[in-house]
Amino acid sequence: MEPPHPRAPRDLHALLALYDRQVRREARPDGPGCRVEHVGGVVRATGPAHAWNGVLWSGLDGPDADVDAAVAAQIDHYRAAGLPFEWKLYGHDTPADLGDRLRAAGFVPGGPETLMAAEAAALPRGVPLPEGVELRAVTDEAGVRQVVEVHARAFGTDSAAIGRQLLDRLAADPDGIAAVVALAHGEPVSAARLELHPGTDFAGLWGGGTVEGWRGRGLYRALVSHRARIAADRGHRYVQVDAAPTSRPILRRLGFLELTTTTPYAYKV
Known part of the structure; x- marks a missing residue:
């Protein structure tokens, strides 16, 4: 087993418990028109069609918990709203067979990612950029279009919904979101965003x-460093990321540690 990175948090179990409490169980709405509800052991987010809709947390491990009924209740809720949604299942969530129950109810699992976290203030600062590249804060519609363009080219997916979410957040809560685009001789070539959770230790x-x-x-490293500095300057102790397999080695070298896995279970109404 590799020794802990000198910049990484030490007590991973405590850190994961803090994340579960602050970001999942005590989640707050993340955009205009969004609400967070605590219903029958489930914490769920509901908002416009372009927002993220889904289950953030479930406490369905008690002796009297009717897991299948709770799953069916969430399907009924989002079906009534006409919204496809996601059940965000973490590797340590209980009951242990919740993933099997979700699949049996009609959910389709996506690719698993790894929840990773690091001390924001301890991450490297001033990561050098390639010659001719500059970072620019996204503050308006033109910048959002650049972010959407980068995402479409980088991931090969329609990123219009992300653009609408970003515009909503910038208009309604500019202190809760920060986005940045990397321009190479004026052409957008990399982009990322930072979501701040007010009153919590996490961004x-x-x-x-x-x-x-x-x-x-080095653009990915530079964008991580840039956003971590913003998070630390705004009073957040940790930065966390749902890391794809291609990102994990880079994040490990920067000082991130793995806390658990997370898998999106999607349901189309």
Whole structure:
């Protein structure tokens, strides 16, 4: 087993418990028109069609818990709203067979990712950029279009919903979101966003993507460093990320440690 990284938090079990409490069980709405509800041992987020809709947390491990009924109740809730949704299942969630129950109810699992976290203030600062590249804060519609363009090129997916979410957040809660785009001689080639959870120790790193041809030049590291500095300056102790397999080695070298896995279970109503 590798020794802990000198910049990494030490007590991983305590850190995961803190994350579960602050970010999942005590989640707050993350955009205009969104609400968070605590219903029957489930914490769920509901908002506009372009927002993230789904289950953030479930406490369904008691002796009297009717797991299948709780799952069916969430399907009924989102079906009534006409919203596809996601059950965000973490590797340590209980009961242990919850994933099997979700699949039996019609959910389709996506690719697992790894929840990783690090001390924001301890991460490297001033990561050098390739020649001709500059970072620019996203503050308006033109910047959001650049983020959407990068995501479409980097991930090959329609990122219009992310653009709408970002515009909503920038208009309604600019202190709760920060996005950045990397420009190479004026062309957007990498982008990412930072979601801040007011009143918590955590800020989330999301959407880090780089277009083909600019990968492997340190842009991902630079965007992590840039956002971690913002998080630390705004009083957040930790930054966390749902890391894809391609990102994990980079994050480990920066000082992130693995806390658990997370798998999205999608349901189409």
